Amino acid sequence: MERKNRYRMAILGATGAVGRRMLSTLERRGVPVEDIRLLASPRSAGTTISFRGEDLVVEAVSPESFEGVDIALFSAGASxxxxxxxxxxxxGAVVIDNSSAFRMHEDVPLVVPEVNPHALAHxxxxxxxxxxxxxxxxVVLHALxxxxxxxxxxxxxxxxxxMGQRxxxxxxxxxxxxxxxxxDVTTVFPVVKQDRHVxxxxxVVPQCDIxxxxxxxxxxxxxxxESRKILELPSLRVTPTAVRVPVLYGHAESVSVRFQQPVTVEQVRERLANAENVVLVDDPASYxxxxxRLAEGRGETFVGRIRQDLDDPCGVLMFIVADNLLKGAAWNAVQIAEKLMEMAR
Amino acid sequence: MERKNRYRMAILGATGAVGRRMLSTLERRGVPVEDIRLLASPRSAGTTISFRGEDLVVEAVSPESFEGVDIALFSAGASxxxxxxxxxxxxGAVVIDNSSAFRMHEDVPLVVPEVNPHALAHxxxxxxxxxxxxxxxxVVLHALxxxxxxxxxxxxxxxxxxMGQRxxxxxxxxxxxxxxxxxDVTTVFPVVKQDRHVxxxxxVVPQCDIxxxxxxxxxxxxxxxESRKILELPSLRVTPTAVRVPVLYGHAESVSVRFQQPVTVEQVRERLANAENVVLVDDPASYxxxxxRLAEGRGETFVGRIRQDLDDPCGVLMFIVADNLLKGAAWNAVQIAEKLMEMAR
Structure with missing residues (x-):
């Protein structure tokens, strides 16, 4: 990508929950946008969305939509x-894609700017x-x-x-x-396409995705x-359980980490207090x-409840929260766009 | 306790969420109750509650309340x-206490009837x-x-x-x-007595109790x-995180178990399918x-999402759910009462 003072951008999926936040994050972070095209399926075209005080009309996506665009942010699903x-x-556009379509492709960088910005070089x-x-x-594991x-x-x-605005x-x-x-059962949870709903x-529903x-x-x-790819630790052990809860915004994670050496709570707190875009919220004495609800609307990752494993000096537990539509999607995508602009020459 | 055809019972805390379910569980399970005294603090005395089609009046607790009572179920808090x-x-009453006041006392049995009914002998x-x-x-660990x-x-x-009806x-x-x-913040969560509320x-709030x-x-x-005491495994490693979620009835648990030997998903399913009062609900193909919401109002413990640890043949993951007011409180207490009646002579 060529270095410019201001960049021409596009958002595909501009009317969705993440697409709208991509636009507002570009505005909040003061990204040097020359102009921006809001794109969606023909069904959503015609909607107007405000950007820097101006009403923009969403267009139906076509090949011509991307003509002259420097960076296109995609959030319209994998297909x-x-x-x-x-x-x-x-x-000629660089695409920053929020879907799972390309994440595990070998020649596609999978990027969290605080963790592996160097992956953007190629x-x-x-x-x-x-x-x-x-x-x-x-973001938290990298700091440790x-x-x-x-x-x-x-x-x-x-x-x-x-799962989107719906x-x-x-x-x-x-x-x-x-x-x-x-x-009270709608036909949305846990997966829209399923013939059985909960x-x-x-x-709480112990099924996220199929x-x-x-x-x-x-x-x-x-x-x-994805953790292994981003952290470049192909043999990292990860034992996952994903559960949907009746919360609107913000994912929480109960995490137990085993390190290769004894680690104290103080060491973990010190590293996290100094980590980029991490907010340490961890004082039991003041609850x-x-x-x-604390993380809603914020771009940082929040961590607390840091405590030693009761039986293992190499183990530390913690509770990690972030706004899934911001750091988990729109905010991270815009951070990637900013990194690309920094690296352009 | 002397063997009888029908027993005289009392419930302390009869107007609370658990107390009311103790009474309805006695009725649902057809426990041979001669008569029952409903007891509470003076503040709650005078309330009427129905039992077997009859309206019973809640009395203020006094020493005389327990005169002639065979079994008293307590659920009015630790103090x-x-x-x-x-x-x-x-x-002369035997007390089955739902509070934490005596649980870890050496001479007090801590009983789950499916697991350690023998502890009732002394x-x-x-x-x-x-x-x-x-x-x-x-209940689940015991079966494995x-x-x-x-x-x-x-x-x-x-x-x-x-945390009760409130x-x-x-x-x-x-x-x-x-x-x-x-x-929307009331002064109830996460702990009523705290001066800071969430x-x-x-x-979701990663604080249950102080x-x-x-x-x-x-x-x-x-x-x-408590797990170590009930299972009689004083050196069992347990790594716990307790989180409150906006659910009315039913606790869920994401559990990873490491065994001392390789164990397959089929072995775990087979044992749980045959375990007392356990319902295996575990078929990803039919979601x-x-x-x-599935466990609400039921006395059994439900388990599913059984799967092998991705890297450890000795590890198995599962998701366990039960109605916290029933199996987690009232139902288990009534089961203990029934066991005492069985063992009486």
Whole structure:
């Protein structure tokens, strides 16, 4: 990408929960945007969305949409990415893709700017934004890697917004129906395409995304495979359980880390207090710890409840929270765009 | 206790969420009750509660309340138990206490009838009912003990009803306020007595009960110490994280178990399918797994999402759910009462 004072950008999936936050994050972070095209399926075209005080009209995506675009942010699902990313790259754009379509491709960098910005040096036009629950995990793990990461056991508490705006609306509808004493199951949870649905209001559901042949869900295997790729630790042990909870915004993670050497709580706190874009919220005496409502609307990753394993001097437990639509998606994608601008010459 | 055809019973804390379920469970299970006294603090006295079609009036507890009572079920908090259990025992009653007051006393059996009914053989008038999150865990672990239990890592998803009726009302109020766009924090979560409160609606809170000096919460240490006592495995490793979620009824637990030998998913499923009062709900192909709304109102413990650890042939993961007010409290206490009646002579 050529160095410029201001860049021409596009967002594919601009009307979705993440797409809207990509736009607002570009504005909040003051990214040097020359102009921006908001793109979506023909069904969503015509919607107007405000950017820097101006109303922009969403266009139906076409090959011509990417003409002259420097950076295109994609958040329209894996099949739209598979279709349109090569088209955008051919027209000269660099694509930062929030879907799972290219994440595990060998020649596609999978990037969390606090962790592996160097991976951006070599790409073929597509850069993948990792899965939401993975990003907040690796931001914290990376800050502790000098102690030797051996085994990570993680149980997640994932907000419904990870499934998009439709899931946010569905949870609110289910809650209202429950309170009215009506049957409350919508056809959204745990996976829209399934023929069997489970209530989400006042419930927790141990299924995020579809099941794979090994009995794990796709979300659980993303935690394993994406963490290994981003951290460049192909043999890191990750033991994952992904669970959906009736929260709108913000994923939480209960994490137990085994290091290759004894590590104290003080050492972990010191490293995390100094880590980039990490907020340490960890004081039991004043009941301070992270929770999703604290992280909502923020771009940082929050960590607390740091304590020694009761029986293992090499083990430390912690609780990690971030806004899944921001650090877990839009914010991280915009950070990648900024890094690309920094590196351009 | 003397063997009888029908027993005289009492419930202390009869107006609470657990107390009411103790009474309804006695009715549902057809326990041979001669008569029953409903007891509470003077503040709650005068309430009427139905039992077998008859309206019973709740009395203020006094030493005379326990005169002639064979079995008294207590669920009025630890300080009420500490005050009234010795009084009831002195009057000749056997007390089954749902509070934490006596659980770790050496001469007090801590009993889950599916696991250690033999512990009922020796008591001094007080039998402790374990903590809700512990009961459902040990029911499952016990069924797998022949494989050699070595290390249990557990993250909980705990319903607010574990904090009593007040917390149920508070969560519903917070949800309504959130939907109305009002400030939603009540003064209930995570702990009523704290001077700092956290929103519970659409949130998850990594604090159940108060913090101890080691950085763990009381709830987390109950999981460790009570599991060891009930299973009679004093050196079992338990690595606990207890988290409150916006669910009304039913605790869920994400559990990773390391055994002393390689164990297959099929072996675990076979043992659990045959375990007493355990319901195996475990078929990813038909999206079957346990969740709180499935367990609500039921006395069994539900388990699913059983899968091999990705890297360790001795490791198995699972998801365990039970109604915290029933198997986690009232149901287990009534089962203990029934066992005492069986053993009486």
């Amino acid at each position: 739209a990415s598979a279709e349109w990313a090569p088209v955008a790259v051919e027209r 790409h073929r036009g597509i850069i993948a934004n990792p899965n939401c629950s993975t990003i907040q995990l690796v 890697r000098e102690f030797g990461l051996e085994h990570v056991t993680i149980s997640t508490y994932q907000a419904v917004s990870g 899931a946010i609306d569905a949870l609110l509808e289910e809650v209202q129906r429950t309170q009215a004493g009506e049957s 209530p989400m209001a006042f419930n 099941f794979l042949d090994n009995g794990y869900t796709k979300e659980e295997m993303k935690l394993v495979n 301070s710890y992270p929770h999703p | 009420a138990s500490a005050e009234w259990a010795p009084v009831a025992v002195e009057r 008591h001094r008038g007080i039998i402790a009912n374990p903590n809700c999150s512990t009961i459902q865990l040990v 003990r022949e494989f050699g239990l070595e290390h249990v890592t557990i993250s909980t998803y705990q319903a607010v009803s574990g 917390a149920i009302d508070a969560l519903l109020e917070e949800v309504q306020r959130t939907q109305a766009g009002e400030s 929103p519970m609606a659409f949130n 913090f101890l000096d080691n950085g763990y919460t009381k709830e987390e240490m109950k999981l460790v110490n 079957s797994y346990p969740h709180p």
